[in-house]
Amino acid sequence: MNLEKTYNAASVEDKWYAYWLKHKFFRSVPDHREPFTIVIPPPNVTGVLHMGHMLNNTIQDILIRKARMEGKNACWVPGTDHASIATEAKVVQMLREKGIKKTDLTREQFLQYAFAWKEKYGGIILEQLKKLGASCDWERTRFTMEDSLSEAVIDAFIHLYKKGYIYRDLKMINWDPVAKTTLSNEEVIYEEKQSTLYYVKYLLKGSESYIPVATVRPETIMGNVAVCVHPDDERYAQFIGKTVIVPMVQREVPVIADSYVDKEFGTGALKITPAHDVNDYELGKKYNLPIIDCLNEDGTISEAAQVFIGLDRFTAREMAAKKLEQEGLLIKTEIITNKIGFSERTNAVVEPRLSMQWFVRMQELAGPALQNVMNDEIQFYPERFKNLYKHWLENIRDWPISRQLWWGQRIPAWYAPDGTYAVAKSREEAYEQLKENFPHLKPEELKQDEDVVDTWFSSWLWPISVFDGFKNPNNEDIRYYYPTSVLVTGWDIIFFWVARMIMAGYEFRNEKPFKKVYFTGMVRDKMRRKMSKSLGNSPDTLELLSKYGADGVRFGVMSAAAAGNDLLYDDKQPEQGRNFCNKMWNALRLIKGWEVTTTSEHSNHTAIQWFEQRLHESIEEIDHLFEDFKLSEALISLYKLIWDDFCSWYLEMIKPEFGKPIDAFTYDRTIDFFDILTRLLHPFLPFVTEEIWQNLRPRKDGDSICVSSYPKSYNDKTDRSLLKQAELAFEIISNIREIRNQAGLRNNVSIACYYNGSGDITFDSFSHYIKKLCRLHTFERSEEEFKDFDTFVSGGYKFFIDVPGRESKDENRQKVLKELEYMRGFLASVEKKLSNEKFISSAPPAVVENERKKRDDALKKIKLLEESLH
RNA sequence: GGGUGCAUAGCUCAGUUGGUUCAGAGCAUCUGCCUUACAAGCAGAGGGUCGGAGGUUCGAAUCCUUCUGCACCCACCA
Numbered sequence: 001m002n003l004e005k006t007y008n009a010a011s012v013e014d015k016w017y018a019y020w021l022k023h024k025f026f027r028s029v030p031d032h033r034e035p036f037t038i039v040i041p042p043p044n045v046t047g048v049l050h051m052g053h054m055l056n057n058t059i060q061d062i063l064i065r066k067a068r069m070e071g072k073n074a075c076w077v078p079g080t081d082h083a084s085i086a087t088e089a090k091v092v093q094m095l096r097e098k099g100i101k102k103t104d105l106t107r108e109q110f111l112q113y114a115f116a117w118k119e120k121y122g123g124i125i126l127e128q129l130k131k132l133g134a135s136c137d138w139e140r141t142r143f144t145m146e147d148s149l150s151e152a153v154i155d156a157f158i159h160l161y162k163k164g165y166i167y168r169d170l171k172m173i174n175w176d177p178v179a180k181t182t183l184s185n186e187e188v189i190y191e192e193k194q195s196t197l198y199y200v201k202y203l204l205k206g207s208e209s210y211i212p213v214a215t216v217r218p219e220t221i222m223g224n225v226a227v228c229v230h231p232d233d234e235r236y237a238q239f240i241g242k243t244v245i246v247p248m249v250q251r252e253v254p255v256i257a258d259s260y261v262d263k264e265f266g267t268g269a270l271k272i273t274p275a276h277d278v279n280d281y282e283l284g285k286k287y288n289l290p291i292i293d294c295l296n297e298d299g300t301i302s303e304a305a306q307v308f309i310g311l312d313r314f315t316a317r318e319m320a321a322k323k324l325e326q327e328g329l330l331i332k333t334e335i336i337t338n339k340i341g342f343s344e345r346t347n348a349v350v351e352p353r354l355s356m357q358w359f360v361r362m363q364e365l366a367g368p369a370l371q372n373v374m375n376d377e378i379q380f381y382p383e384r385f386k387n388l389y390k391h392w393l394e395n396i397r398d399w400p401i402s403r404q405l406w407w408g409q410r411i412p413a414w415y416a417p418d419g420t421y422a423v424a425k426s427r428e429e430a431y432e433q434l435k436e437n438f439p440h441l442k443p444e445e446l447k448q449d450e451d452v453v454d455t456w457f458s459s460w461l462w463p464i465s466v467f468d469g470f471k472n473p474n475n476e477d478i479r480y481y482y483p484t485s486v487l488v489t490g491w492d493i494i495f496f497w498v499a500r501m502i503m504a505g506y507e508f509r510n511e512k513p514f515k516k517v518y519f520t521g522m523v524r525d526k527m528r529r530k531m532s533k534s535l536g537n538s539p540d541t542l543e544l545l546s547k548y549g550a551d552g553v554r555f556g557v558m559s560a561a562a563a564g565n566d567l568l569y570d571d572k573q574p575e576q577g578r579n580f581c582n583k584m585w586n587a588l589r590l591i592k593g594w595e596v597t598t599t600s601e602h603s604n605h606t607a608i609q610w611f612e613q614r615l616h617e618s619i620e621e622i623d624h625l626f627e628d629f630k631l632s633e634a635l636i637s638l639y640k641l642i643w644d645d646f647c648s649w650y651l652e653m654i655k656p657e658f659g660k661p662i663d664a665f666t667y668d669r670t671i672d673f674f675d676i677l678t679r680l681l682h683p684f685l686p687f688v689t690e691e692i693w694q695n696l697r698p699r700k701d702g703d704s705i706c707v708s709s710y711p712k713s714y715n716d717k718t719d720r721s722l723l724k725q726a727e728l729a730f731e732i733i734s735n736i737r738e739i740r741n742q743a744g745l746r747n748n749v750s751i752a753c754y755y756n757g758s759g760d761i762t763f764d765s766f767s768h769y770i771k772k773l774c775r776l777h778t779f780e781r782s783e784e785e786f787k788d789f790d791t792f793v794s795g796g797y798k799f800f801i802d803v804p805g806r807e808s809k810d811e812n813r814q815k816v817l818k819e820l821e822y823m824r825g826f827l828a829s830v831e832k833k834l835s836n837e838k839f840i841s842s843a844p845p846a847v848v849e850n851e852r853k854k855r856d857d858a859l860k861k862i863k864l865l866e867e868s869l870h
Numbered sequence: 871g872g873g874u875g876c877a878u879a880g881c882u883c884a885g886u887u888g889g890u891u892c893a894g895a896g897c898a899u900c901u902g903c904c905u906u907a908c909a910a911g912c913a914g915a916g917g918g919u920c921g922g923a924g925g926u927u928c929g930a931a932u933c934c935u936u937c938u939g940c941a942c943c944c945a946c947c948a
Contacts, residue, residue, distance in 0.1 A: 003907095129901090172946095190944095213948085215948060218946085261948090266947090271948080272908045279947075280945085384874070391872095392943095423894080491943095559896075568883090573882095582911090587906040589908075651907085734913090742914090827884095827891095829890095836929090838927095841928080842911065847889055850889085
């Protein structure tokens with residue numbers, strides 16, 4: 001066998017992924033086995049995958065691969081999300097770069113461009129997932145806007161409408177003037193910004209006196225319909241009921257009083273602009289004030305404003321300030337910090353806007369969703385996200401779902417010429433509903449609502465709709481796979497998606513959509529900034545995958561990612577993963593390079609038994625870590641098991657001398673061990689483990705580690721007696737090696753070591769290996785005290801190293817003194833504890849007993865150390 | 871304004887229900903090695919008052935109180 005010196009991830013990974021696909025190992029159809037199902041959080045087709053996706057999908061793949069190896073029917077459903085507003089914004093921008101304006105296109109033409117975009121980027125995304133090693137059932141790939149899933153959206157809409165949960169209303173909503181669409185609260189991101197607060201004079205009609213009003217938005221002054229003060233505010237009591245003049249437009253408006261106004265803030269007087277502020281709108285309704293909308297949908301000043309018509313709102317703000325100053329109405333300005341809402345997708349400053357939209361009433365939907373998370377019917381990992389979830393659901397508000405976009409499922413409402421509408425699956429059905437009241441109506445006169453639904457109104461159905469649970473609620477797939485086993489997603493979309501999927505699950509199937517939710521943290525850069533394209537701090541994942549290999553990247557993101565905790569990404573992490581792959585690769589090279597004798601005589605019982613014990617100890621530990629979703633700890637634990645225990649200790653112990661063969665028994669056991677190790681590691685690093693596993697033994701076409709069995713720990717009482725002995729032996733080896741290092745001995749110089757004393761634990765079984773690993777020509781018991789030798793004390797034994805030509809033993813002596821000092825301190829603290837009556841009486845007997853043993857051990861060690869100083 | 875989380879080695883973090891003088895890992899640093907699997911490596915070393923203060927306890931990184939600093943979420947204060 002001829003294996004390359006370094007592991008070549010690129011060629012290995014492509015080879016095995018193609019092999020897995022060819023043999024359809026990832027294909028899942030319902031059968032008699034227990035299902036293990038994950039639906040992917042569908043990535044947006046806006047671009048390519050970033051680091052967050054690498055993390056998220058690696059976790060899902062680990063869980064799926066482990067379940068598959070455990071004999072479950074593992075099904076991972078992949079797919080993509082049309083991401084209505086985000087994608088539409090991208091397509092609009094792409095068209096603009098080509099010199100095409102959206103307004104020049106028909107809806108149909110635009111959708112063609114959008115679908116072409118989806119084909120391109122959706123395809124790239126799926127390829128990236130394959131590169132990562134994702135073991136999805138690709139035959140099940142879904143897209144949120146494909147026919148079946150769009151029909152599910154319409155069904156859901158009609159269902160909720162009939163139930164009275166969907167309604168149409170004129171309300172104040174968040175408006176994105178760039179995308180020109182409504183947004184939900186969740187799509188608005190508030191940031192603290194410095195703003196100018198303008199103090200403006202509102203002159204009393206026919207008088208020189210005025211009410212000072214503070215505002216950060218002078219460009220909406222033209223929409224003022226009243227000034228409001230607190231009824232108990234003595235400063236303005238005289239103005240209440242009088243008329244003041246709105247600056248710039250000279251409108252005469254009343255001064256009203258309402259306790260909503262905070263006397264302490266600003267000037268204590270508030271201008272009322274019902275069209276541009278939620279609170280003002282409420283006050284306007286209360287006092288029956290008119291509404292003057294002085295903004296257009298693109299954020300420019302409307303004709304209703306009378307001045308600055310057509311100017312952008314920010315330009316108008318400056319102009320208004322200037323004009324107020326010119327007219328002598330500006331008292332002063334002040335810089336304050338306030339929160340400004342930005343559109344999540346376009347980053348435009350959001351406007352409160354009064355508009356007719358479709359809403360989902362959330363109160364009833366929230367009930368079961370809240371209850372079943374709080375009682376752990378659906379489990380959250382980490383649990384603390386329950387708090388966040390609870391708070392949101394308890395304060396839930398209705399969900400505006402209509403979006404003034406083209407890319408998405410169109411709202412199934414049909415309007416008669418007079419505005420009366422029917423909600424129906426088709427024009428024909430709508431016509432049937434309406435014709436009773438409109439005998440002369442013709443079907444072609446009906447107009448469908450121009451808006452589409454919020455993208456989350458489609459993705460909240462995902463766990464149901466990917467299994468066609470709307471079209472055919474009793475089909476075999478959904479009965480078998482639903483509810484899914486676990487959802488893996490970032491905590492940032494807990495409201496957008498997780499909460500709503502839970503609501504949809506209970507509403508449409510009367511059953512939870514998943515049993516567990518694993519929340520991942522956000523991937524940040526070394527400066528703790530969230531990775532984003534605009535900052536340019538997210539590595540190019542395709543480049544990363546080709547540089548370090550998918551296994552390297554998977555190791556990198558997993559090794560630092562505790563559930564729910566953000567992780568700081570650094571190139572060092574995938575590098576460590578790549579190195580790990582190479583380490584295992586070279587272990588394979590070592591083993592496969594051995595010549596094997598036919599004899600089964602051997603002297604490696606101890607090493608083999610020790611490693612077996614160590615292996616099963618690890619398997620138990622890893623099982624527990626998996627139960628708690630502590631995946632990064634499980635990976636680190638495997639890393640140490642393989643690198644330290646297997647490579648550094650076990651292989652070095654059994655390694656035959658150069659040129660000599662290894663016995664068949666040791667060889668076979670070693671292959672067994674490596675086989676088990678690769679299977680344990682396979683869920684984390686699928687490619688390198690497949691490559692090694694395939695090389696360990698002769699395999700047939702169709703064999704694969706990904707459908708082999710996941711190792712189980714022994715259930716019977718496994719003997720663990722060698723673990724302690726090994727610990728002592730390794731400690732002795734390290735001590736001898738340190739002395740060798742201090743003495744500057746070359747590796748080919750062999751030395752002698754003598755020891756005496758006795759301890760609770762022996763190292764006899766390991767003597768042979770100590771000798772071998774420390775290059776000792778002599779390692780034996782001797783009652784003699786070797787006064788000129790370097791010494792150390794370990795496990796109740798005193799060791800003497802004969803270093804030829806060693807001039808100074810100061811270094812060694814210093815070390816012994818230091819240890820002696822430490823042990824004396826240790827002894828003092830133990831004795832103090834033991835002489836404390838309260839400790840003896842209140843501590844558990846086992847703890848006291850342990851302290852006594854520590855004292856005896858310490859006394860013994862001190863004695864040995866003191867002796868060895870002479 | 872309400873809420874959550876975090877603070878442990880130079881950096882990033884582990885540390886289960888309080889019990890070893892237990893303070894741990896990886897990276898980084900330092901020393902010595904191209905030793906026939908691996909320099910993407912091997913053998914070693916140094917490094918921390920577990921954010922501050924108080925309390926509970928025989929015993930606290932761990933439990934309680936408080937303070938400080940940081941991060942995030944939610945909320946209609948111009």
